[in-house]
Amino acid sequence: NAGVTQTPKFQVLKTGQSMTLQCAQDMNHEYMSWYRQDPGMGLRLIHYSVGAGITDQGEVPNGYNVSRSTTEDFPLRLLSAAPSQTSVYFCASSPTGRQLFFGSGTQLSVL
Amino acid sequence: RKEVEQDPGPFNVPEGATVAFNCTYSNSASQSFFWYRQDCRKEPKLLMSVYSSGNEDGRFTAQLNRASQYISLLIRDSKLSDSATYLCVVNPYGGSQGNLIFGKGTKLSVKP
Numbered sequence: 033n034a035g036v037t038q039t040p041k042f043q044v045l046k047t048g049q050s051m052t053l054q055c056a057q058d059m060n061h062e063y064m065s066w067y068r069q070d071p072g073m074g075l076r077l078i079h080y081s082v083g084a085g086i087t088d089q090g091e092v093p094n095g096y097n098v099s100r101s102t103t104e105d106f107p108l109r110l111l112s113a114a115p116s117q118t119s120v121y122f123c124a125s126s127p128t129g130r131q132l133f134f135g136s137g138t139q140l141s142v143l
Numbered sequence: 144r145k146e147v148e149q150d151p152g153p154f155n156v157p158e159g160a161t162v163a164f165n166c167t168y169s170n171s172a173s174q175s176f177f178w179y180r181q182d183c184r185k186e187p188k189l190l191m192s193v194y195s196s197g198n199e200d201g202r203f204t205a206q207l208n209r210a211s212q213y214i215s216l217l218i219r220d221s222k223l224s225d226s227a228t229y230l231c232v233v234n235p236y237g238g239s240q241g242n243l244i245f246g247k248g249t250k251l252s253v254k255p
Contacts, residue, residue, distance in 0.1 A: 065242065067245075072247065073247065074248060075230070075245040076245075077243075077244075080242055122186055122187070131189050131192075132187075134186035134188070136185070136186055137185075137186055
């Protein structure tokens with residue numbers, strides 16, 4: 033069972049570059065979300081989606097875009113990477129918005 | 144006041160010890176509560192939900208005190224494999240669209 037698959041696992045960007053973090057789930061979950069985890073800060077919600085075509089902002093949305101064209105996929109786009117976006121990113125899905133199933137994370141460094 | 148607060152630890156305990164973690168939350172209307180476990184450099188995974196009447200899963204016991212807005216996790220007979228960071232998680236909105244709020248986590252290290 034694949035569950036929630038995130039790619040890439042590691043990424044190094046230069047300031048100003050753009051990139052997309054991929055997230056796919058094969059559990060037919062309606063709810064998907066993106067969190068970032070920084071030392072001493074805990075997990076913070078970036079964006080979330082309650083179904084295809086519906087997205088909304090979380091606690092720290094600035095500098096990130098999302099779209100949800102299918103139930104399975106929820107990519108996170110960094111438009112112009114900044115050093116402050118250096119973090120570990122987790123995608124998660126849930127059938128109910130209660131228990132979250134996380135991907136294995138993407139470690140992003142912005143130089 | 145932060146939405147979900149935990150003692151960051153670390154808690155260093157010997158094998159077989161009993162250890163308790165505490166968590167407070169600020170939104171009195173919060174609907175549901177969880178403990179997640181996160182191993183080093185891994186993703187968080189659900190450990191257990193927390194119910195008003197308290198609940199137990201093997202060596203783990205979770206308690207909720209709504210009046211004090213306080214959640215606890217008790218681990219009995221600690222094992223080396225219990226070493227991890229324990230995240231207190233609150234759903235402040237309820238329903239299927241709740242966005243979970245995570246505490247910063249309490250680190251547990253169980254020593255031989």
